[in-house]
Amino acid sequence: MRHSFFLILTAFSALIVLFILLPIAVTISTQFYNPGFAQAMRDRAVWNSILLTYYAALLSTLTAIIFGTPLAYILSRYSFPGRSIVEGIADIPVVIPHTAAGISLLAVFGSNGLIGSFSPVKFVDALPGIVVAMLFVSVPIYLNAAREGFGSVDVRFEQVARTLGASQWRVFFTISLPLAARHIAAGALMAWARAISEFGAIVVIAYYPMVAPTLIYERYISTGLSAAGPVTAILILLSLVVFVAIRILLWGKNVSRSER
Amino acid sequence: MKRYILLLILLILAALLCGCVQNTGKTEQAGNAHVQSEKVVLKVFHAGSLTEPMKELTKIFEERYPGVEVQCEAAGSAKTIRKVTELHRNADVIASADYTLIPKMMYPEYANWTIMFAKNQMVLAYTNESKYASKINSNNWYQILRRPEVRFGFSNPNDDPCGYRSQMVLQLAELYYNDSKIYDDLVAKHSNLKFVEENGTYVLRMPNSENINPDTNKLMIRSMEMELISGLETGEIDYLFIYRSVAQQHHFRFIELPPQIDLSSNQYADFYKKVVVVQANGKKIAGKPVVYGITIPENSMHKDYAEKFVELVIGKEGQKIFKELGQPPLMPPRVDNADKLPESLKRFFS
Numbered sequence: 310m311r312h313s314f315f316l317i318l319t320a321f322s323a324l325i326v327l328f329i330l331l332p333i334a335v336t337i338s339t340q341f342y343n344p345g346f347a348q349a350m351r352d353r354a355v356w357n358s359i360l361l362t363y364y365a366a367l368l369s370t371l372t373a374i375i376f377g378t379p380l381a382y383i384l385s386r387y388s389f390p391g392r393s394i395v396e397g398i399a400d401i402p403v404v405i406p407h408t409a410a411g412i413s414l415l416a417v418f419g420s421n422g423l424i425g426s427f428s429p430v431k432f433v434d435a436l437p438g439i440v441v442a443m444l445f446v447s448v449p450i451y452l453n454a455a456r457e458g459f460g461s462v463d464v465r466f467e468q469v470a471r472t473l474g475a476s477q478w479r480v481f482f483t484i485s486l487p488l489a490a491r492h493i494a495a496g497a498l499m500a501w502a503r504a505i506s507e508f509g510a511i512v513v514i515a516y517y518p519m520v521a522p523t524l525i526y527e528r529y530i531s532t533g534l535s536a537a538g539p540v541t542a543i544l545i546l547l548s549l550v551v552f553v554a555i556r557i558l559l560w561g562k563n564v565s566r567s568e569r
Numbered sequence: 570m571k572r573y574i575l576l577l578i579l580l581i582l583a584a585l586l587c588g589c590v591q592n593t594g595k596t597e598q599a600g601n602a603h604v605q606s607e608k609v610v611l612k613v614f615h616a617g618s619l620t621e622p623m624k625e626l627t628k629i630f631e632e633r634y635p636g637v638e639v640q641c642e643a644a645g646s647a648k649t650i651r652k653v654t655e656l657h658r659n660a661d662v663i664a665s666a667d668y669t670l671i672p673k674m675m676y677p678e679y680a681n682w683t684i685m686f687a688k689n690q691m692v693l694a695y696t697n698e699s700k701y702a703s704k705i706n707s708n709n710w711y712q713i714l715r716r717p718e719v720r721f722g723f724s725n726p727n728d729d730p731c732g733y734r735s736q737m738v739l740q741l742a743e744l745y746y747n748d749s750k751i752y753d754d755l756v757a758k759h760s761n762l763k764f765v766e767e768n769g770t771y772v773l774r775m776p777n778s779e780n781i782n783p784d785t786n787k788l789m790i791r792s793m794e795m796e797l798i799s800g801l802e803t804g805e806i807d808y809l810f811i812y813r814s815v816a817q818q819h820h821f822r823f824i825e826l827p828p829q830i831d832l833s834s835n836q837y838a839d840f841y842k843k844v845v846v847v848q849a850n851g852k853k854i855a856g857k858p859v860v861y862g863i864t865i866p867e868n869s870m871h872k873d874y875a876e877k878f879v880e881l882v883i884g885k886e887g888q889k890i891f892k893e894l895g896q897p898p899l900m901p902p903r904v905d906n907a908d909k910l911p912e913s914l915k916r917f918f919s
Contacts, residue, residue, distance in 0.1 A: 415799060421804035512792070512796070513799065527778040527779065530727075530728045531725075531727040536850075
């Protein structure tokens with residue numbers, strides 16, 4: 310019984326890992342024979358676009374942390390009328406097709422949009438436009454992770470601290486936040502990753518400056534797979550390195566979820 | 570625990586059930602029409618500017634052949650062709666906004682003939698909200714575009730025929746109006762795009778897309794012409810270089826440009842030739858009248874229905890639809906390699 314349990318566990322796990330790995334492995338391995346790969350590695354435009362993507366995703370994630378953490382805390386601690394509606398709203402970006410999200414953002418942040426018409430910041434075809442598009446699609450991921458994090462903190466710790474005379478601010482910053490920090494960090498990492506991968510919404514509001522996904526698309530339609538492949542491989546490899554590095558930094562090497 | 574397993578089983582059952590329902594739906598429909606039980610899927614890959622007429626044609630075709638489901642995929646013309654030549658996807662019909670792309674990219678491996686069936690015309694689209702909408706006309710349009718507060722858009726010349734044609738129109742305007750600063754003032758000053766004169770022709774060598782570097786306060790560039798429509802609708806830009814058909818189908822107001830520069834007339838083909846765009850990938854395109862091309866790729870899975878679809882496109886009904894939607898049909902249509910045509914299509918060219 311025990312034996313068959315692990316066998317099935319392993320078999321299913323292997324299948325899903327292969328499913329993720331295979332397309333990526335094929336993309337990267339074909340680049341070893343592609344002379345375009347070395348060329349792309351030396352191409353300044355490629356690195357600029359990747360840096361821009363990482364930077365914009367970082368700004369979007371920081372914004373999500375600053376404005377999303379309070380909401381996540383409220384949603385995990387307090388019940389109030391309309392809470393499920395707020396929760397539903399927070400999840401909407403996940404179901405909206407990305408192009409539609411881009412169009413909606415354009416309606417708000419465009420030069421004649423609700424906010425864009427009076428904002429001194431220019432969103433269309435500019436960095437702030439990229440950041441709002443990334444934020445829109447990635448904020449639900451952060452909110453859900455952070456809410457789960459606060460949910461996992463024993464409320465009694467907070468209550469004890471309060472009875473000992475700590476202010477609400479102090480309790481939040483010295484108890485709730487540190488105890489939820491791992492969830493929050495994991496959520497922020499996923500939100501950052503999601504932001505990097507965004508294409509559909511960004512390309513509507515900001516074709517320029519070109520983020521890496523737009524550049525890949527651009528290379529693909531103007532020259533073809535041979536030119537898009539190397540950039541894709543570079544982005545995948547670099548993101549893999551960054552991801553593994555951050556995970557090791559944050560959680561050490563072999564910490565399983567239960568030990569955290 | 571048991572509850573979750575139950576839930577999972579229910580979900581799987583639901584998924585299976587959905588599959589059954591879909592299947593029965595299909596067989597019923599097909600049964601009613603007395604044709605085979607599996608629907609034939611006819612894949613039509615076409616240029617973005619053909620979206621509206623293709624919708625109409627699909628409706629007619631599916632009514633006529635209830636056993637066939639037509640799946641249209643719109644994209645830039647080059648990308649449309651690349652879906653077949655590079656991604657090796659099966660398509661039954663390919664329709665391009667630039668008929669020359671089919672021989673250039675598909676012959677001889679993926680296709681062997683091209684039928685030219687409709688034409689188009691470059692116009693300057695705008696809305697009532699566009700700046701100087703009440704003042705602009707076919708004579709002063711380039712002066713209006715020159716005003717610093719006016720923004721306009723075109724699609725990326727590297728990706729989209731509509732994009733390089735916009736550049737051609739602006740350069741031809743310099744020659745036609747005898748004003749050598751039109752392209753410089755409108756585009757060159759605000760980007761890395763520039764025409765240079767080489768032995769009587771004017772050549773625009775496109776940088777890579779990431780290096781076009783447009784001043785986004787003046788120009789709005791998107792990969793495909795259809796993506797700029799929302800820009801014009803939301804007032805992001807005041808004017809947009811686009812095909813007449815698209816402007817007409819979206820109910821934009823538009824300025825008709827002189828036929829000498831709007832790439833619509835065979836009569837001025839020699840004049841159009843004076844401008845050349847070299848795309849970043851090295852492809853060289855000389856100005857010529859905008860003519861749509863259609864072909865059936867070699868990897869088509871349903872050549873019989875594909876031929877019927879092409880017949881519909883180039884026949885009377887198709888011609889009527891194209892006329893109504895602002896893409897005047899070629900009467901009669903023309904073909905490059907008549908000997909390579911499928912038998913059923915030869916009658917149109919005898």
